[in-house]
Amino acid sequence: MVRYGVIGCGNISKFHFHALKKLGAAVTYAADINEEAARERSAGTGAKITADYNELIGSPDVDVVVILANGSIHKDAAMKAIARGKGVICEKTMMNNSADAAEVARAAQKAGVLFFTSYMKRFFPAAEKAKELMEKLGHVFSATVRSYQAWGNFYTPEHGWDLDGVLRVYGGAIVKCAASHMLDMTLYLLGRPKSVYASVDFYPDTKFDRKATALFEYEDGMVASFETAAHPLKKIGYERNSWDEFIEINGTDGRMKLSTVMWDHPENNAALLTFYDNETETETEYRFDAMNPFDAEIAYFNHCFETGEKGAPNEKDGFAVDALIETIFLSAEQKKSIPVDWRGIDV
Template identity: 25%
Template sequence: MMQPIKWGVLGYARIAKNSVIPAIIKSDNSTLYAVATGSDEKQQECRELFQCPNLYSHYDELLEDPEVQAVYVPLPNSLHKEWAIKAMQKGKHVLCEKPMALNASECEEMIRTAEQNGVILMEAFMYRYTDRIKKVKAIVESGEIGEVRYLQSTFRFLLDRPNTIKVRPELGGGSLYDVGSYPVNFVGMIMNQLPESCVTECVKDNGVDVLFSALLKFPNGVIASISSGFNAFNQMNSEIIGTKGRIEVPDTFLGTEGSIRIVTTEGIRQVQTEESDRYTLEVTDFADAVLNNRKPLMGLEETYRNMQVIDLLFKSMKD
């Protein structure tokens, strides 16, 4: 039995506190070893909630600790590249929150650093570990709905937290980077290729998009519609339409139990999906990849392609 991977967390962000740190603690092959945050209050909370044995006031201090094997980066989007690269240069494996970077060029530099230092780098799209997504992929690959012709995917919510990093342009804010990266990834997962063109529309507030929509056209004639936003009521769903039928995917990016609806000429079929502890599954897969020197579920080729698509969307975005 191999020793569990010792994790360090750079920053005590909401997603770290509420989702990933608990996942590290629950995972059989991982242990929470260190957290770095400059806030004394957050250090105290982390100590009380998670009994974290090592708390640092500076990110560099955590990276200098030779016991840290893997680092989780939940920092603002604009800081992903800097701190992921610093961690990898110290020989740490890195699980980096989505989007991996602000653009494909930054992403390419991060991938190159991982290769040069012989470490694993992965983008944290936890939804890919759910039973829901595994079944969607299996249905598409089975040919039940025929050849894919059209996709749509949406993720939006009403953002009511003032001064959040999500609306600060200097930190990589905006709905496309935040919730919009999920539909981009979902479409990329199904299509497995770059679009040849796109058209976009957005509404901006204080320099970031709060409502975004795009149509992507692929070389094989498929069109995909994606949308995201911070300024309207919650919506999260996707649909894949083929030559023989369609798949309706409510709650696309959640780990809740539910059902997928398949409509064909033979009628309507409901496929039940089980609840999935997506963050724990993600952490466990990443740690297992480190322990067994293998690739994790989310490959860097896909991450780089996603960033290329986001570049294309921003280039097309109107002010």
């Protein structure tokens, strides 16, 4: 049985612990600088508790290190786990910049360890179906990607958020926290663009990105248009609940639209997929049971660790999102189209 050590027992760890417990997996260590948080979160697992994640990584009782703490520690924890030949599950975004992500990806590959990045929205059945239906679109010529989340009104000083706190934990705001999932979905369904032309809007006098717009330019002339925003609109989106996130892809044989749902309310909603077939001139709506994508993701990663199967989203996928994000900010800063530097990390 694979034994897990979890670093970081804050918000997102709730979903990882739920999935690990559901699976009946062994959680042997939990680390958090707030030991009480680690104790509470891991209750019932029998995990040892520590404030020092080095102790967890060094323990012979841990086979896989699960990194769920602030972005700033992802690299150190990942490199140390890899150096000890341990498997890694790392929350997104994988690293705080693309050079670090490339370094970690190379280290994982050289050590031959399995490394997964937690882009759990790929595990919505609707997303898996979308991947399967890609080949039915014919020649893909355009796409639109949106990630709008109701964080509040960031066009007034009364937003009530600790902007520095967000930047401290996540290393960025709307692009990293919200849109990174749809950037991963774009890469998953459409592959890697050659260049990016972007505009990023920050909350005044801060590095808190509240809105970003970009064109992803592909080798064959295909262009995906992307936008993300923190917004105050309460009843927009396919479920009229403020969550407005989708990817729409147009091909010569049809159009597909995948609308995702609030990731932390998975028990209430299911992602929706529609497919328009140009031959029959009909649209099919694919409806699925609501499910928790974290449960599916962790069950799949566990299967990979048990069998040695090289699955995804892995270190290359985590790196690719980090590279795309970096290029969005670079393009916005330089106000021109910038080629994405894939740093020799292949698909």
